[in-house]
Amino acid sequence: MGETLLELKDLSVRYTTDGVISRAVNHVNLKLDKGEILGLVGETGAGKTTTALSLLKLLPKYTSEVDGEILFEGKDINKMDDKEIRNIRGSKISMIFQDPMTSLNPVFRVGEQIADVIKIHNEGISLHEVEDRVDNILTMVGIPPSRKREYPHQFSGGMKQRIMIAIAIACNPDLLLADEPTTALDVTIQAQVIKMMRNLQKELKSSVILITHDLGIVANFCDKVAIMYAGEIIEYGTLEELFDKSKPHHPYTEGLFGSIPNIQEKTSRLKPIFGLTPNPAELPEGCHFHPRCEKCMEVCKSGEVPTYRNGDYRCQCHLFAGKEAAV
Amino acid sequence: MANVSAAANTPTKAKKVKKNSQGAEVWSRLKNRKLAMIALAGILLVCFIALISDIVYPYQKWAIEQVASNKLLQPFKDGSHWLGCDHLGRDMAARIFHGSRVALLIGVGSTLISLFIGSVLACICALYGGLADMIIMRIMDILSSVPGIIISLAICSGLGNGIWQLMTAITISGVSYHTRMIRSYSLSVAQMEYVESSTALGGTPTHIMFKHLFPNIISIIIIQCAGNVSGNILQVATLSFIGLGIKPPRPEWGSMLNEGLTYMMRSPFMVWVPGIALVFTSLMINTFGDCLRDAFDPQLKGKA
Amino acid sequence: MLKYTIKRIILIPFMLLVIALLIFLFLSLSKADAITQMLPTQYTPEDYYNLQHELGLDKPVVVQYLNWVWGIISKGDFGMSYKTRGPVWTEIGYRIPTTLKFAIVTTICTLLIGVPLGVLCAVKQYTLVDDITNVICKIVGSIPGFWLALVLLLTFSLKLKWLPTYGLTSFKHWILPVVTSVLPGSAYYMRQVRSSMLDCIRKDYVRTARSKGATERTVIYRDALRNALLPMITITGSVFALQMGGSVVIENVFALPGVGSKIVEAINSKDIPMIMASSMMLAIICCLMMLIIDLSYALVDPRIKATFVSAKRSKKTDKEKEKEAA
Numbered sequence: 003m004g005e006t007l008l009e010l011k012d013l014s015v016r017y018t019t020d021g022v023i024s025r026a027v028n029h030v031n032l033k034l035d036k037g038e039i040l041g042l043v044g045e046t047g048a049g050k051t052t053t054a055l056s057l058l059k060l061l062p063k064y065t066s067e068v069d070g071e072i073l074f075e076g077k078d079i080n081k082m083d084d085k086e087i088r089n090i091r092g093s094k095i096s097m098i099f100q101d102p103m104t105s106l107n108p109v110f111r112v113g114e115q116i117a118d119v120i121k122i123h124n125e126g127i128s129l130h131e132v133e134d135r136v137d138n139i140l141t142m143v144g145i146p147p148s149r150k151r152e153y154p155h156q157f158s159g160g161m162k163q164r165i166m167i168a169i170a171i172a173c174n175p176d177l178l179l180a181d182e183p184t185t186a187l188d189v190t191i192q193a194q195v196i197k198m199m200r201n202l203q204k205e206l207k208s209s210v211i212l213i214t215h216d217l218g219i220v221a222n223f224c225d226k227v228a229i230m231y232a233g234e235i236i237e238y239g240t241l242e243e244l245f246d247k248s249k250p251h252h253p254y255t256e257g258l259f260g261s262i263p264n265i266q267e268k269t270s271r272l273k274p275i276f277g278l279t280p281n282p283a284e285l286p287e288g289c290h291f292h293p294r295c296e297k298c299m300e301v302c303k304s305g306e307v308p309t310y311r312n313g314d315y316r317c318q319c320h321l322f323a324g325k326e327a328a329v
Numbered sequence: 330m331a332n333v334s335a336a337a338n339t340p341t342k343a344k345k346v347k348k349n350s351q352g353a354e355v356w357s358r359l360k361n362r363k364l365a366m367i368a369l370a371g372i373l374l375v376c377f378i379a380l381i382s383d384i385v386y387p388y389q390k391w392a393i394e395q396v397a398s399n400k401l402l403q404p405f406k407d408g409s410h411w412l413g414c415d416h417l418g419r420d421m422a423a424r425i426f427h428g429s430r431v432a433l434l435i436g437v438g439s440t441l442i443s444l445f446i447g448s449v450l451a452c453i454c455a456l457y458g459g460l461a462d463m464i465i466m467r468i469m470d471i472l473s474s475v476p477g478i479i480i481s482l483a484i485c486s487g488l489g490n491g492i493w494q495l496m497t498a499i500t501i502s503g504v505s506y507h508t509r510m511i512r513s514y515s516l517s518v519a520q521m522e523y524v525e526s527s528t529a530l531g532g533t534p535t536h537i538m539f540k541h542l543f544p545n546i547i548s549i550i551i552i553q554c555a556g557n558v559s560g561n562i563l564q565v566a567t568l569s570f571i572g573l574g575i576k577p578p579r580p581e582w583g584s585m586l587n588e589g590l591t592y593m594m595r596s597p598f599m600v601w602v603p604g605i606a607l608v609f610t611s612l613m614i615n616t617f618g619d620c621l622r623d624a625f626d627p628q629l630k631g632k633a
Numbered sequence: 634m635l636k637y638t639i640k641r642i643i644l645i646p647f648m649l650l651v652i653a654l655l656i657f658l659f660l661s662l663s664k665a666d667a668i669t670q671m672l673p674t675q676y677t678p679e680d681y682y683n684l685q686h687e688l689g690l691d692k693p694v695v696v697q698y699l700n701w702v703w704g705i706i707s708k709g710d711f712g713m714s715y716k717t718r719g720p721v722w723t724e725i726g727y728r729i730p731t732t733l734k735f736a737i738v739t740t741i742c743t744l745l746i747g748v749p750l751g752v753l754c755a756v757k758q759y760t761l762v763d764d765i766t767n768v769i770c771k772i773v774g775s776i777p778g779f780w781l782a783l784v785l786l787l788t789f790s791l792k793l794k795w796l797p798t799y800g801l802t803s804f805k806h807w808i809l810p811v812v813t814s815v816l817p818g819s820a821y822y823m824r825q826v827r828s829s830m831l832d833c834i835r836k837d838y839v840r841t842a843r844s845k846g847a848t849e850r851t852v853i854y855r856d857a858l859r860n861a862l863l864p865m866i867t868i869t870g871s872v873f874a875l876q877m878g879g880s881v882v883i884e885n886v887f888a889l890p891g892v893g894s895k896i897v898e899a900i901n902s903k904d905i906p907m908i909m910a911s912s913m914m915l916a917i918i919c920c921l922m923m924l925i926i927d928l929s930y931a932l933v934d935p936r937i938k939a940t941f942v943s944a945k946r947s948k949k950t951d952k953e954k955e956k957e958a959a
Contacts, residue, residue, distance in 0.1 A: 470648075486660060487660050567778070589783070600780075
């Protein structure tokens with residue numbers, strides 16, 4: 003597709019709590035084009051949210067450390083000072099948070115909370131114009147503008163998430179980070195919200211990074227998919243490439259697909275991945291997935307795992323050794 | 330990010346302390362806090378003073394007997410009266426030592442009694458609910474809607490002077506606080522999902538009470554106690570100071586300060602000495618209480 | 634909201650009646666002392682019974698209590714002082730403004746010191762400022778008010794002779810009593826503000842505010858502070874009650890002409906009607922203040938207000954609109 007909007011080069015994030023260092027994100031490389039939708043998939047604690055927060059420099063100041071480059075429109079976000087990053091937050095990159103129940107400020111009217119973003123990024127805008135735009139945005143997310151004078155607690159969960167989305171899109175951002183936008187919602191509401199987000203994306207032509215652990219949503223929504231495990235992107239490719247069962251995949255990806263039911267195939271049981279996500283303070287040697295991997299080999303237990311590429315597709319697994327050409 | 334840090338902490342710590350009880354775990358955390366150990370040493374010092382006061386300064390001869398020649402003797406002038414003597418020629422050090430007994434007795438005693446009454450009332454509220462709960466809680470609401478000192482004043486002036494009267498007054502004004510706290514904590518624990526799941530698994534009320542409710546609120550009760558003891562000691566002193574405390578010859582820090590008020594111009598040490606004893610004791614207990622809270626719940630550290 | 638207000642206002646007289654009954658019961662335990670104190674040192678049992686009858690103390694306690702309550706309701710009469718044999722009200726009435734003024738001034742000062750300090754400490758958590766303030770607060774919290782008063786008197790009035798020792802006639806007179814009351818109060822208040830603020834700073838909506846591109850200043854002083862101060866309104870009530878209670882001691886040390894010092898005086902002279910009336914005065918002021926604070930809390934917090942105003946309506950419309958949107 004078109005030009006590159008965002009590029010992560012060797013991004014690493016470490017947290018230090020009580021002298022324990024947790025490596026939450028390790029050497030992540032990613033590229034996102036304008037208008038592209040990337041699905042970032044992984045279990046809880048895989049470092050997805052940390053990655054997203056680092057794009058906005060929203061990580062806790064004193065306890066976290068970010069290495070590597072985050073190039074947004076050619077500028078490194080990691081090196082920006084407070085003022086520069088503030089100009090980007092909300093106007094060029096905005097974020098939809100996981101839990102709409104706690105992410106809205108309970109003491110301000112929802113209209114004010116949307117108007118805030120507009121006022122911050124459009125200096126000297128008239129109040130009348132702000133009101134107009136708030137009404138507009140509320141209509142876009144399917145909330146009657148008359149409700150802007152209500153407080154967050156007067157809305158249901160799905161409606162609150164719509165307001166969160168309204169805040170996020172208020173300034174027409176180039177990049178939208180959606181951090182599990184539907185996890186806290188009912189399944190029926192989830193579908194509505196995802197449908198609405200897709201329509202909005204088409205309308206606004208923003209790029210989106212959708213963080214989720216729901217492969218169904220990814221299949222419905224994304225162009226590219228990156229699978230994250232223990233802070234690394236272990237497999238990356240287009241939606242078609244990753245969802246193509248005839249091709250070989252990273253054992254973890256296979257495990258993820260193995261743990262959701264499929265109506266078309268006849269399987270007696272689902273295949274779960276055994277074990278838990280490793281503790282980011284004590285990551286295993288070698289391939290971080292090897293203790294849980296069914297196809298674990300001697301090479302996996304130590305040393306670096308090389309990345310195998312085929313065009314844009316890449317996979318970080320020893321199983322792919324020598325297969326680059328074949329895939 | 331909360332997930333990550335939590336995941337980073339729990340497994341390593343859980344491994345170390347898994348086999349120990351909660352008490353041992355708290356103690357091991359306390360041991361590593363220098364401040365906690367200093368405060369504990371301070372508390373033990375006060376307790377030690379209270380214990381040995383009879384041996385070092387026999388009550389009748391030192392704390393009560395008035396020696397006219399020693400009237401308002403300044404401290405550090407006479408080897409045998411190192412803290413000086415008050416307006417009636419009684420040794421200050423002896424009176425401070427004996428006063429610590431009163432402070433500790435009433436401070437700890439009334440805390441324990443009001444805690445006990447409070448727990449029983451809170452249990453009645455939680456177990457029977459409905460009307461009993463409503464009546465008890467309304468009374469507690471009413472009691473806590475006026476400053477505690479007014480109730481204590483009324484009780485003290487009704488019952489007269491003396492240790493037991495003072496203790497009753499402070500106990501009663503403390504009951505409403507304990508009942509409300511314990512009730513609200515046990516209710517919030519009772520609504521936790523693990524209690525629900527235990528009920529669903531067939532846990533009996535007694536099982537839930539001892540297995541889930543008790544361990545969860547015990548830490549809160551202990552922390553609450555620590556703060557309450559020092560509060561009570563200050564309360565005793567306050568009541569004695571305005572003339573509602575112990576019967577006169579018996580030394581008590583608050584009444585010593587009251588006497589000091591009259592002789593403040595000539596002998597400021599009569600204000601300094603008992604006051605410092607009082608502040609030292611309450612500061613040590615408060616500090617230890619704070620450390621105890623941090624040790625019980627490391628997540629709360631640095632808050633409140 | 635109106636219903637809630639009315640309910641709260643109706644409740645107050647009942648609460649006061651219960652408190653009055655409690656105090657009355659305890660005080661009646663010392664009626665024998667009170668009578669003997671009024672009699673000359675040499676007295677016959679007849680004198681005792683005559684006086685007891687004269688004061689109405691020979692009737693059952695409940696009857697005495699009901700008489701007392703009826704006297705207040707029908708005639709606004711709080712009884713006769715045992716000591717002066719005059720109406721209690723004339724002794725107390727003129728003292729109320731002093732106590733009230735003092736409590737309000739100290740409460741306001743407490744807020745003025747407590748809020749900024751608490752916010753500062755929360756924002757600068759883990760820095761020297763926070764640590765030092767915390768240590769000072771801990772120490773101040775362990776000092777009894779009356780001793781603080783004595784120490785301040787000793788240094789500023791007696792040693793340095795900067796400030797007067799007693800009375801409330803000029804601005805200078807106010808300084809020491811106010812400082813003595815405000816120090817412990819604001820230490821307590823500051824710790825509450827700090828912990829509430831720390832809670833709020835970590836909330837998700839603060840992160841949302843940052844993600845909007847708001848400056849750190851806006852995030853802290855608008856989004857976080859407003860949420861942090863809501864629970865503080867209730868704490869203000871307890872600070873006010875604390876100051877009222879403290880006034881008993883402070884007024885006594887500084888000899889201020891307030892209700893608090895009258896209580897102590899009355900207790901020492903076993904003047905039961907005077908104790909009753911003055912402690913009830915403090916209780917009434919406290920209850921009224923609590924009412925005002927609770928109501929203002931309900932007005933300020935949209936969540937609480939909504940439960941009184943339009944809980945049903947908004948829930949219903951929300952569901953309907955959800956359907957429409959689908």
